[in-house]
Amino acid sequence: MRALRAELSKLATLPFVWLAFAAGLIVPTGIAVITSLTGTPGPDTGFSELAVGVLGAIILGVAAIGSEYTTEGEESAGSRQITTTLTAIPSRTQLLLAKTAAVIVATALLAVVAIAAVFGTIHLLLGTDAPALDGQALARMGGAATYWVLMALLGLGLTVLTRNGIIPMAILVANSSAVTVTYLLAQSFPAASYLPDLAGMRMFTTVRTSVEIAPLTGGLIMAAWVTVLLLAAGTVFTRRDA
Amino acid sequence: MLTFEHLTKTRGSRTILTDITFKARPGRVTGFLGPNGAGKSSTLRILLGLDRPTSGQALVDGQRFASLRDPLRSIGALLDGSGAHRSRTGRAHLRWVARSAGVDNTRVEEVLELVGIADAGNKRVATYSLGMGRRLGLAAALLAEPAALVLDEPINGLDPEGIRWIRTFLREQAQAGRTVLLSSHLMGELAETVDDVVIIRDGRIVADGTLAEVTSDHKNLEDAFFALTADRGQR
Incomplete structure (x- = not known):
């Protein structure tokens, strides 16, 4: 519990995490404003915004680990925090579990606020034209929040392996916003539909590739990817020199 | 020992x-x-x-460090630099270390005073001089009043x-x-x-x-x- 409290305290005081919260709220809400004013509402109204807004969750997951390894020149006071972290919590398994739990808590919080902001905006702007918030919509919102949490953990796991946030951040953020490499890949190779992001998106969007995957199955496939990645990250993290 | x-x-x-x-x-x-x-x-x-x-x-x-139940009470360590992330404040750094050892925030203020950087507690570590960074690292080492100090x-x-x-x-x-x-x-x-x-x-x-x-x-x-x-x- 102490380890979890320390990790939550770290997240709360890291400016990069505030940036992640800002991005996770402003990006999808901003897109929701634009689409509500210009487009006609469809089955993915609100949800396609959240598919892009996930970049906030990715930044959060990557920053949680990346900040441990930030280095600077000899003349600066800032230095690799991982040495302090591991002298405070020497059990690496315990540390990684605490970090994972802290990221889950923070990302779930971010996702809930972002979902409320996006759908609040849509209802404010579209009024009665807005899609109904029925049971199915709520289930999809749950799916979107799960997707955000799993994407944050994907970023966390990759960053444990690279010990540097830049590469995982670039790959995951670009893939979820600018150029959806995995989606393009799935056009030619059906197997690519089982990649974590494409499988997980079934939980809340009507994304279609040549392979049909049910929402729950998609979520389980993504969760399996994340579990395998975290186990690999844990194995590497507990064995290598800090 | x-x-x-x-x-x-x-x-x-x-x-x-x-x-x-x-x-x-x-x-x-x-x-x-x-x-x-x-x-x-x-x-x-x-x-x-x-x-x-x-x-x-x-x-x-007689025990490996990783198997200690209360590591910060056994050893306070200062390795290279401050051991703090550049964009956090000195006080925020000490507070998360305190959380991990179950130490309260009054002790954080005590060690800030003790090492002489209380005035800079709310400044980001990136603005610290090398010497202030070392003092911050020492403050973290002293938080839980450890039985041993290991200083590099x-x-x-x-x-x-x-x-x-x-x-x-x-x-x-x-x-x-x-x-x-x-x-x-x-x-x-x-x-x-x-x-x-x-x-x-x-x-x-x-x-x-x-x-x-x-x-x-x-x-x-x-x-x-x-x-x-x-x-x-x-x-």
């Missing part, structure tokens, strides 16, 4: 440490001295469970006033019964502070004893150090 037993560490084909064996005892300041790159930091990192030895072990009161090059980056302060401070810590192990490549600064001396050269211990024993027939610790660590081929 900190015990190093036959530590050996290789990285690839390079041998960094060979059969490192020595003790740091309670109530005494042990100076772990050697030129840059001799293996001081590597030895301390193994003690703290940051790096793995190839063989041998380092123990804290503690006087690096400190101004003369800071060096004077830390010497007095470490003597007081030893007098209070704590184990103090500090590494340094600066001999002159430390001769008055240490009780025991361990000298490392090229990853091997070349001298281990009380200050008087190691200095023995040399004029002073510095002379003894250079006699022990000089490249024999050159001199």
Whole structure:
């Protein structure tokens, strides 16, 4: 519990995490404003915004680990925090579990606020034209929040392996916003539909590739990817020199 | 008591440490001295469970550091720099360390005062000078009032006033019964502070004893150090 409290305290005081919260709220809400004013509402109204807004969750997951390894020149006071972290919590398994739990808590919080902001905006702007918030919509919102949490953990796991946030951040953020490499890949190779992001998106969007995957199955496939990645990250993290 | 037993560490084909064996005892300041790159930091990192030895072990009161239930109460450590992320404030850094040890925020304020950076507590670590960063790292080490202090090059980056302060401070810590192990490549600064001396050269211990024993027939610790660590081929 102490380890979890320390990790939550770290997240709360890291400016990069505030940036992640800002991005996770402003990006999808901003897109929701634009689409509500210009487009006609469809089955993915609100949800396609959240598919892009996930970049906030990715930044959060990557920053949680990346900040441990930030280095600077000899003349600066800032230095690799991982040495302090591991002298405070020497059990690496315990540390990684605490970090994972802290990221889950923070990302779930971010996702809930972002979902409320996006759908609040849509209802404010579209009024009665807005899609109904029925049971199915709520289930999809749950799916979107799960997707955000799993994407944050994907970023966390990759960053444990690279010990540097830049590469995982670039790959995951670009893939979820600018150029959806995995989606393009799935056009030619059906197997690519089982990649974590494409499988997980079934939980809340009507994304279609040549392979049909049910929402729950998609979520389980993504969760399996994340579990395998975290186990690999844990194995590497507990064995290598800090 | 900190015990190093036959530590050996290789990285690839390079041998960094060979059969490192020595003790740091309670109530005494042990100076772990050697030129840059001799293996001081590597030895301390193994003690703290940051790096793995190839063989041998380092123990804290007979236990491996990673298996301690309350690590920050056993050892307060200061390694390179401040050990703090640049964009967090000094106070926020100490607070998360405090959380991990179950220490409350009043103690955070105490250590900020103690090391003399209370005024800079709300500033980001990126704005700190090297010396302030070292003081912040020391503050984190002292948070849980540990039984032992392990300090890697503690006087690096400190101004003369800071060096004077830390010497007095470490003597007081030893007098209070704590184990103090500090590494340094600066001999002159430390001769008055240490009780025991361990000298490392090229990853091997070349001298281990009380200050008087190691200095023995040399004029002073510095002379003894250079006699022990000089490249024999050159001199």
